[in-house]
Each structure stands twice: as C-alpha cells, then as structure tokens.
Amino acid sequence: MLETYPASILRDRSSKCGQGFEMHLYILIRYGKVFKTHLFLSPTVVSCDQELNYFILQNEDKLFQCSYPKPIHGILGEVSMLVAVGDTHRRLRNVALSLVATLKSKPEFLGDIERIAVRILDSWKGRQQVMFCAEARKFTFNVIVKQVLGLTPDEPQTTKILEDFLTFMKGLISLPLNVPGTPYARAVKARRRISSTVKAIIEERRRSRRRSSDGGGKYPNKRRSGTNGHDFLEILLGVESLSEDEKVSFVLDSLLGGYETTSVLMAMLVHFLGQSPAALAQLKLEHRTIRSMKGEDELLNWEDYKKMDFTQNVITEALRYGNVVKFVHRKALKDIKFRDGELKMVINPLHILMWNFKKDWY
Numbered sequence: 001m002l003e004t005y006p007a008s009i010l011r012d013r014s015s016k017c018g019q020g021f022e023m024h025l026y027i028l029i030r031y032g033k034v035f036k037t038h039l040f041l042s043p044t045v046v047s048c049d050q051e052l053n054y055f056i057l058q059n060e061d062k063l064f065q066c067s068y069p070k071p072i073h074g075i076l077g078e079v080s081m082l083v084a085v086g087d088t089h090r091r092l093r094n095v096a097l098s099l100v101a102t103l104k105s106k107p108e109f110l111g112d113i114e115r116i117a118v119r120i121l122d123s124w125k126g127r128q129q130v131m132f133c134a135e136a137r138k139f140t141f142n143v144i145v146k147q148v149l150g151l152t153p154d155e156p157q158t159t160k161i162l163e164d165f166l167t168f169m170k171g172l173i174s175l176p177l178n179v180p181g182t183p184y185a186r187a188v189k190a191r192r193r194i195s196s197t198v199k200a201i202i203e204e205r206r207r208s209r210r211r212s213s214d215g216g217g218k219y220p221n222k223r224r225s226g227t228n229g230h231d232f233l234e235i236l237l238g239v240e241s242l243s244e245d246e247k248v249s250f251v252l253d254s255l256l257g258g259y260e261t262t263s264v265l266m267a268m269l270v271h272f273l274g275q276s277p278a279a280l281a282q283l284k285l286e287h288r289t290i291r292s293m294k295g296e297d298e299l300l301n302w303e304d305y306k307k308m309d310f311t312q313n314v315i316t317e318a319l320r321y322g323n324v325v326k327f328v329h330r331k332a333l334k335d336i337k338f339r340d341g342e343l344k345m346v347i348n349p350l351h352i353l354m355w356n357f358k359k360d361w362y
C-alpha cells in the first residue's frame with residue numbers, strides 16, 4: 001500500500017525552497033515517487049513517477065478525468081475549458097482549436113506580435129536595468145489582449161482588464177474563503193468585472209458590425225476597438241455553437257492559460273541562454289542571418305520562423321527542462337492497480353496531483 005503523509009510537507013517545502021527543483025528533490029528523496037496525502041480538502045495521490053503519469057494521461061476520460069480543485073471552479077466558472085469535462089470539454093476544445101488555426105492563418109497575426117515586441121524593446125533604451133520577468137509578463141499580456149480582444153496596450157480597457165486579471169490570479173492560489181476582503185473573494189469579484197468588461201466589448205463589437213452592415217464600411221469602429229477584424233473575438237462572435245458565457249470564458253481561459261506559462265517560459269529562455277554562451281551565439285547567428293535577408297523595416301513572416309530550427313530547439317529544451325507547468329490535477333474514476341517495481345499499489349483517492357519530474361534532474 002502507499003504511504004500516507006500530511007499535506008504540510010508540500011506547504012513547508014514550498015515556503016522554504018520555492019516550488020522548484022529543491023522542493024521536487026526533497027519530496028522525491030523523503031517520500032518516494034508516489035505517495036498519498038491530503039490536499040484541497042480531499043485525499044490525494046501525488047505522483048512524480050513518469051510511467052504512472054504517462055499512463056494517467058494516456059487514459060484520459062477512460063480511467064481518469066481532468067479535475068481541478070473545487071475552489072478553482074468557483075472562480076473560473078463551470079463553462080471554463082479548464083474545468084469542463086467529457087462532451088462539453090470536447091466541444092469547447094474543438095472550437096478553440098479551429099479558432100486558433102484561423103487566427104494564426106491571418107497575415108496580421110505575426111506582425112501584431114512583432115510590433116508589441118519592438119515597442120517593449122524600445123522602452124528599454126537608456127535603462128540601466130531591466131527586470132526581464134516583468135517585461136515578459138507585459139509582453140505576453142499585451143499579445144493575448146491584442147490577439148483575443150483586439151485591444152492595444154494604450155486603451156483604458158486594457159489597463160482595467162490587467163488590474164482585474166492580477167487580482168484574479170492572486171485569488172486562484174489562495175485559501176478558498178469567500179468572505180469579503182480575502183484574496184479569494186476579491187478574485188471572484190474580479191472575475192465578474194472581467195466578464196462585464198468582456199461582455200461590453202462583445203456588445204460594442206456587435207453594434208459596430210450592425211452599423212457596418214447598415215452601410216458604414218467594413219469596420220467603421222476601427223479606432224475604438226483597435227482591430228481590423230482579425231482578432232479572436234471577431235471570429236468567436238460568428239460561432240453559433242457557443243453561449244454568451246462560454247464566449248466570455250474563452251477570453252478568460254486564454255488569459256489564464258497563456259499569461260503565466262508564456263512569460264515564465266520566456267524568462268527561462270533568457271536564464272538558460274545566459275548560462276550557455278555557445279547556444280546564445282548560435283541563436284544570434286540564426287536570427288542575424290534571417291534578418292540580413294530582409295528589408296530594413298520588413299516584418300518577419302511564417303517562412304522566416306520556419307527557418308529558425310535552432311531557435312525552436314532552444315524553446316523545446318527550455319520547455320522540457322524548465323518545467324513551466326509543474327503539476328496537473330486529475331481524478332481517478334475507479335480504483336486503479338499500478339505496479340512500481342515490486343510494490344503493487346491501489347490508487348483509490350479521487351484526487352491525483354501529477355508532478356512533472358525529469359529524470360536528468362537527479
């Protein structure tokens with residue numbers, strides 16, 4: 001049988017060591033790769049075992065199901081893609097995949113991202129010090145808000161969404177006490193405010209579309225919405241299979257899924273490259289070669305990105321080694337027998353926390 005340990009081991013180690021390598025190593029040495037504990041108000045199996053984690057992911061929706069802790073449902077709402085399961089999840093995911101594919105095929109997609117990057121790089125001129133992680137967060141947020149809602153960094157709605165989104169993020173990882181003044185209660189309120197802002201943007205966009213069909217040109221409200229009609233929202237508005245709440249949730253899911261992950265990955269890339277002068281030199285060479293074949297102000301296109309083989313390898317390796325998403329949650333739909341060496345285990349608690357652990361870390 002699996003050994004059971006108090007949840008405090010995770011809390012203690014995370015406050016002492018951060019959530020990184022040391023904590024993983026401590027847990028692995030002290031408690032083994034798979035152990036039972038109690039987390040998020042339910043009995044939990046924590047697995048740092050690659051074989052078991054692979055097995056769990058391979059049996060998605062058969063033996064295991066995505067299941068984030070209940071308090072997260074309270075903040076995200078039940079139609080969030082991160083919370084929905086089964087057919088609803090499949091339907092939302094299919095819509096999301098086709099929306100992303102459509103968005104990426106638009107010629108403006110890469111240009112918009114490059115313009116935001118150049119603007120941030122320009123703001124570094126003359127500065128003695130740059131806090132890269134903060135800059136990466138700014139970049140990621142601006143890219144997502146531009147791609148999803150068509151808003152530029154200067155628009156007041158962008159600042160409002162950012163403020164609410166940061167409050168929302170703080171509450172996601174706090175004690176789920178819905179009492180006024182707690183981070184959790186503030187997050188629930190912030191989520192409602194973001195919903196209202198997004199609904200107002202959707203309404204405005206619908207009015208704009210109606211005006212244009214009445215003869216006001218294709219996108220008469222171009223300045224106000226900051227879009228040429230190539231953002232996610234514009235495509236989303238045409239999807240009839242989604243309810244209004246699902247459309248709003250899509251926007252929130254994109255922010256939630258993309259903001260922290262992408263900015264942490266960028267910060268890790270810089271960190272790893274800083275430790276590897278040879279890789280940095282090769283990366284610069286690849287970029288300069290591509291740049292030298294383009295005109296002075298010519299923006300990068302997909303063909304240029306396809307030539308960046310080394311860059312792609314650097315990103316893939318940083319993703320692999322950097323462990324951006326440290327763990328994911330699943331629940332077991334039935335008792336599962338799992339053999340680990342000579343030890344046969346039965347995983348019966350509902351909650352499973354799969355901890356991503358790389359073999360070459362130890």
Ligand code: HEM
Pocket residue numbers: 066081082093144253254255256257258259261262265324325328329
């Ligand atoms: C370095 C970048 C990223 C990493 C490492 C990452 C990682 C992940 C992982 C591991 C999951 C699965 C969670 C689970 O199964 O429980 C996930 C799901 C998801 N991610 Fe990302 N992600 C990244 C970027 C993004 C971006 C840019 C967006 C959107 C703008 C996004 C949106 C989502 C959404 C909506 C889901 C839920 C999908 C579903 O349930 O089917 N992610 N991501």
